[in-house]
Amino acid sequence: MATLLDRFEPAALPAVAERFRSEVRxxxxxxxxxLPADRRARSWMGFDADFSRKLAARGWVGVTLPRIHGGAEMDAFARFVLVEELLCAGAPVSAHWIADRQSGPLILKFGSDAQRAFYLPRICRGEAFFCIGMSEPNAGSDLAGVGTRATRRADGGWSLSGRKIWTTNAHKCQYMIALVRTSGKPEDRHQGLSQFIIDLSLPGVTVRPITDLTGDAHFSEVFFDDxxxxxxxxxxxxxxGWHQVTAELAFERSGPERIYSSIVLLERWIELLRARGGAAHAxxxxxxxxxxxxxxGLxxxxxxxxxxGESPxxxxxxxxxxxTTFEQDIPAAIEAALGEDPGAPIDAELLRACAYINQICPTYSLRGGTREVLRGMIARGLGLR
Structure with a gap:
C-alpha cells in the first residue's frame, strides 16, 4: 500500500534552473x-525595500507568477534556486518575502480577475508588501479557532473586528491577507471561515510592533475596530477560507526557507575552523x-x-x-563547541551571530505551524491516526 514516504520521489534541478543560479550569484x-554575519543571519527578517525592488526590477519578485500579471513565469525549481541563493548569502528578503511566496500565488489561484489585475503587478514591481493574519491571542496554535469576525453591512461590504498577533512586518506592509470568521462560532472549526485582503491604512486598523528577545521588532499585534x-x-x-489557507501553507512550509535559517552561522563557524586547521569538530x-x-533532497x-501542479x-x-529541527540543532552545537575551548581566540562576529540565532531559533518551530500540529498532520498522512 502506498504511503506518504512514497511521495518523496528523488528530484533534480533542471539544467535551466542551474544556469539561473549563476545569474542570481x-x-x-x-x-x-x-553586512557582517550577525546581520546576514537575519535574512528572513531583514527588511530592505530598496533591495527587494532591485530584485523586482530583474523579475525575481513574483518569479512564478504569469507574465500577463508582471511575473517572470518561471517554475518552482527556479524559485527554489533563487531562495536558496538569497538565504545562503544572507540577503535581506523580508520586505517581499510573504507576497512572493504566498500572497501572490494565493491571489492568482483564488482571487477575482479584479484582484489579480490590481495586486499582482504591484507585488511583482515590489510596490505592495503583504503580511499574513492567521495567529490570534487566546487561540495558541489552533488556527481554526479564530475569533476575528467580518459581518455583512446593510450598506454593502463587511465590518471587521478582532485581533491578530505575531504578524510579521505588519507595521511595514501595505496589505494583510487575513483568515477570519464570517459565519458560525469558533466551535464550528473549519466551517464559516473566509479570507480577506485588508488595506492596513484603513480607518480602524491599529498596528503595534512587538520587540522580541533579540531586540528586533518584526512582529506586530494588529487590532481591527469596525x-x-x-x-x-x-x-x-x-x-x-480553510481550503485556501491550507493550500497557502503548503507554499510556506515546503521550500528551502525551512532548511537555511541558520546557514550563515554554520558557514561562519566552518570558515573559522578552516582558518585554525586541524580536525576539531569534523x-x-x-x-x-x-x-x-x-x-x-526532500x-x-x-x-x-x-x-x-499538486498541493503537497x-x-x-x-x-x-x-x-526546523536541523536549523535549531546548529546554534546549540556551535555554542557547545565554542564552550569546549574557552581559551581560544574570540571571533566577535561569530559570537554575535551565534547569540542572535540562539535567541531567535525557538521561533523556527512555531512559524508556519507548530511542531505538535505538524506531527499530527504527518501521523495522519502515514495512517497512524
Missing part, C-alpha cells in the same frame, strides 16, 4: 549589501552536511510536486518539521 555580487471592507476584499467564495560538521543533503521532491500539504509539513 552575479546579481548578489553586485547588489548584496556588505473596519469597513468592500465586497471586493473577499478572496474567493465566502466560507472557503564529525559535527560532517553530520550537519549529511543532514543538509538529505533535507535538500525539499526538492516537494518542489517537484508543486511544479507538477502533508509532505511539506514533514519537510518543515525536519528542517
Amino acid at each position: 552575479a546579481f548578489l555580487a553586485a547588489e548584496m549589501p556588505s 473596519v469597513h471592507l468592500s465586497d471586493e476584499a473577499l478572496i474567493g467564495q465566502e466560507g472557503s 564529525a559535527t560538521v560532517g553530520r550537519f552536511a549529511t543532514h543538509l543533503v538529505v533535507l535538500r 525539499s526538492l521532491s516537494v518542489t517537484a510536486l508543486l511544479a507538477a 500539504v502533508v509532505e511539506a509539513a514533514l519537510v518543515k518539521d525536519l528542517g
Whole structure:
C-alpha cells in the first residue's frame, strides 16, 4: 500500500534552473549589501525595500507568477534556486518575502480577475508588501479557532473586528491577507471561515510592533475596530477560507526557507575552523552536511510536486518539521563547541551571530505551524491516526 514516504520521489534541478543560479550569484555580487554575519543571519527578517525592488526590477519578485500579471513565469525549481541563493548569502528578503511566496500565488489561484489585475503587478514591481493574519491571542496554535469576525453591512461590504498577533512586518506592509470568521462560532472549526485582503491604512486598523528577545521588532499585534471592507476584499467564495489557507501553507512550509535559517552561522563557524586547521569538530560538521543533503533532497521532491501542479500539504509539513529541527540543532552545537575551548581566540562576529540565532531559533518551530500540529498532520498522512 502506498504511503506518504512514497511521495518523496528523488528530484533534480533542471539544467535551466542551474544556469539561473549563476545569474542570481552575479546579481548578489553586485547588489548584496556588505553586512557582517550577525546581520546576514537575519535574512528572513531583514527588511530592505530598496533591495527587494532591485530584485523586482530583474523579475525575481513574483518569479512564478504569469507574465500577463508582471511575473517572470518561471517554475518552482527556479524559485527554489533563487531562495536558496538569497538565504545562503544572507540577503535581506523580508520586505517581499510573504507576497512572493504566498500572497501572490494565493491571489492568482483564488482571487477575482479584479484582484489579480490590481495586486499582482504591484507585488511583482515590489510596490505592495503583504503580511499574513492567521495567529490570534487566546487561540495558541489552533488556527481554526479564530475569533476575528467580518459581518455583512446593510450598506454593502463587511465590518471587521478582532485581533491578530505575531504578524510579521505588519507595521511595514501595505496589505494583510487575513483568515477570519464570517459565519458560525469558533466551535464550528473549519466551517464559516473566509479570507480577506485588508488595506492596513484603513480607518480602524491599529498596528503595534512587538520587540522580541533579540531586540528586533518584526512582529506586530494588529487590532481591527469596525473596519469597513468592500465586497471586493473577499478572496474567493465566502466560507472557503480553510481550503485556501491550507493550500497557502503548503507554499510556506515546503521550500528551502525551512532548511537555511541558520546557514550563515554554520558557514561562519566552518570558515573559522578552516582558518585554525586541524580536525576539531569534523564529525559535527560532517553530520550537519549529511543532514543538509538529505533535507535538500526532500525539499526538492516537494518542489517537484508543486511544479507538477499538486498541493503537497502533508509532505511539506514533514519537510518543515525536519528542517526546523536541523536549523535549531546548529546554534546549540556551535555554542557547545565554542564552550569546549574557552581559551581560544574570540571571533566577535561569530559570537554575535551565534547569540542572535540562539535567541531567535525557538521561533523556527512555531512559524508556519507548530511542531505538535505538524506531527499530527504527518501521523495522519502515514495512517497512524
